[in-house]
Amino acid sequence: MTLQLPNDPARSDVLSARPTLWINSLYRDDAIGDTCLPLVPDQVDVAQSDWERLAPLLETCFPELKKTAGAIRSDLTELHALREALGYGGGEFGRVFAKADSALPVAGSIKARGGVYEVFVFAEELARREGLIGDREDIRHLASAEARAFFSSYSIAVGSTGNLGLSVGVAARALGFEATVHMSSDAKPWKVERLRKLGVKVVQHEADYTTAVENARSAAEDDPAVYFVDDEQSRRLFLGYSVAASELVDQLQTFGVAVDADHPLFLYLPCGIGGAPGGVTYGAKKVFGDNAHCFFVEPVQSPCALVHMMSGSEELVSVYDVGLTNSTEADGMAVARMSAFVATVMRNMLAGVFTVDDASLFRWLLLAHEVQGLRLEPSAAAGFAGPGFIVKHPQGRAFCERLKLSDRLRQATHVVWTTGGSFVPQEQFDQFLEIAQASRSR
Ligand SMILES: Cc1ncc(COP(=O)(O)O)c(C=O)c1O
Structure with a gap:
């Protein structure tokens, strides 16, 4: 009904x-x-x-x-x-x-504002919490080989129709994180291909966007080494765009x-x-x-x-x-x-x-x-x-x-x-x- x-x-x-x-x-x-x-x-x-x-x-x-x-x-x-x-x-x-x-x-899309912001803010927060970077230290240290090695034991996950996945995937890989993007059935093949070339794991769902996000969320839930960018609830994404x-x-x-x-x-x-x-x-x-x-x-x-x-x-x-x-x-x-x-x-x-x-x-x-x-x-x-x-x-x-x-x-x-x-x-x-x-x- x-x-x-x-x-x-x-x-x-x-x-x-x-x-x-x-x-x-x-x-x-x-x-x-x-x-x-x-x-x-x-x-x-x-x-x-x-x-x-x-x-x-x-x-x-x-x-x-x-x-x-x-x-x-x-x-x-x-x-x-x-x-x-x-x-x-x-x-x-x-x-x-x-x-x-x-x-x-x-x-290449508005998603650069939210996705890049959330990944980089998370990276800095994680690095400060774990003592990888000190208060007065140059933020560029987070692009060093030492930082990449550190970030590589964490993974960033997101559900996407395409562009958010691209933005989060690009940002995550740039810092050395592992990344998994759960794509909805609407996602265009070129976006999937571009992500795979960057070393991002792409999970393609034969379902709509809401289902892709739900799957991404539950896959991330049980693993403390996974940070989930939650497009349905994230304040960080929202503020990045703002x-x-x-x-x-x-x-x-x-x-x-x-x-x-x-x-x-x-x-x-x-x-x-x-x-x-x-x-x-x-x-x-x-x-x-x-x-x-x-x-x-x-x-x-x-x-x-x-x-x-x-x-x-x-x-x-x-x-x-x-x-x-x-x-x-x-x-x-x-x-x-x-x-x-x-x-x-x-x-x-x-x-x-x-x-x-x-x-x-x-x-x-x-x-x-x-x-x-x-x-x-x-x-x-x-x-x-x-x-x-x-x-x-x-x-x-x-x-x-x-x-x-x-x-x-x-x-x-x-x-x-x-x-x-x-x-x-x-x-x-x-x-x-x-x-x-x-x-x-x-
Ligand atoms: C090109 C483009 N415009 C607009 C939007 C809408 O953004 P939101 O899903 O945050 O409303 C998207 C989302 O992926 C997009 O790719």
């Missing part, structure tokens, strides 16, 4: 797997100040200083980080021609940008963009289990306050955050519970049940969720490549629907009316977070383009 979703303007679209926008009626000002939340904004500052302290080590482990002195950052690009091609040329769309995590160094929003502060200033009550900022964030988009949302609320409005985006058959948050249920609701299939080409977003931790934090903080179909993902992937030279995987193109939903869709217009933003849309800024793709092998990327071209010529 399927679960009943409450009455909502988006309900029938959701159940029929038609692209739609759901507005969160519990969205409210200063949600980040809620003292009942399981984390506090100061933790984002701690994560920021962790990244800074670890930067020399990251630079030593990953030569590609030399030019940023160990920082893992992405560019912000204003979309001029692409916004026209997407149908957002009019002044009512304000300014439109892409935040290109698709080209993030080390792991620091991303602070990059936007300087970047938007460089473009002369103000964010204040008269100049709202809209962020569009592809969502799987919710950790990456939730972390970025939390960070954005910390730095921009209520002038930033964050929306998750999910495939029409995998809208796990949407159905759970719309349901209002205390128990997690999955997409299967409402009769959807969780089937999509967007492997990073093929998740049937969101993280309970992220659901709690986002309850009053997330403005809404919109859904997209796979054909649109391929169309935008092709356009972004042709017009802007971006290299995206399907999941990463999902945010391009954002400006259209906010400005044109009845629920988007009602949202803007309610928040008194309708008159300010011309001064608004839309940031489409493009979350992955630069590591996609050429052959696979050509296949994406072919799929898109075939449906264009139909």
Whole structure:
């Protein structure tokens, strides 16, 4: 029996797997100040200083980080021609940008922020606890042969649809850890292959992501030498992502963009289990306050955050519970049940969720490549629907009316977070383009 979703303007679209926008009626000002939340904004500052302290080590482990002195950052690009091609040329769309995590160094996706952070913070914690490094000692000692030998008796495990596994696997192997990645059936073969080449043990499950995580968790539970990166519950992953929003502060200033009550900022964030988009949302609320409005985006058959948050249920609701299939080409977003931790934090903080179909993902992937030279995987193109939903869709217009933003849309800024793709092998990327071209010529 399927679960009943409450009455909502988006309900029938959701159940029929038609692209739609759901507005969160519990969205409210200063949600980040809620003292009942399981984390506090100061933790984002701690994560920021962790990244800074670890930067020399990251630079030593990953030569590609030399030019940023160990920082893992992405560019912000204003979309001029692409916004026209997407149908957002009019002044009512304000300014439109892409935040290109698709080209993030080390792991080629937004997962570099969470996965690399968690593995490196764990490594430092372990090394300090076991006396491998002293208080004043150079953090780069953790890249020494002695440290590698020490780390090699520990293993890092994670469940993944692909990109988190890549990021955790790359980070773990860079320090000398053993690593096991439990992949869901959605994982793309090239991601599996890349990990195996790095010496990561890949366990492929003929099951969805939730099952892959459960298997990873129980395999890790009995072994004290295994550290499990828990995508369903990890604060560390979440905080690693959260620091991303602070990059936007300087970047938007460089473009002369103000964010204040008269100049709202809209962020569009592809969502799987919710950790990456939730972390970025939390960070954005910390730095921009209520002038930033964050929306998750999910495939029409995998809208796990949407159905759970719309349901209002205390128990997690999955997409299967409402009769959807969780089937999509967007492997990073093929998740049937969101993280309970992220659901709690986002309850009053997330403005809404919109859904997209796979054909649109391929169309935008092709356009972004042709017009802007971006290299995206399907999941990463999902945010391009954002400006259209906010400005044109009845629920988007009602949202803007309610928040008194309708008159300010011309001064608004839309940031489409493009979350992955630069590591996609050429052959696979050509296949994406072919799929898109075939449906264009139909
Ligand atoms: C490219 C890409 N975008 C977005 C996401 C969603 O992140 P999360 O599962 O943390 O919501 C993923 C997850 O793997 C991804 O690979």
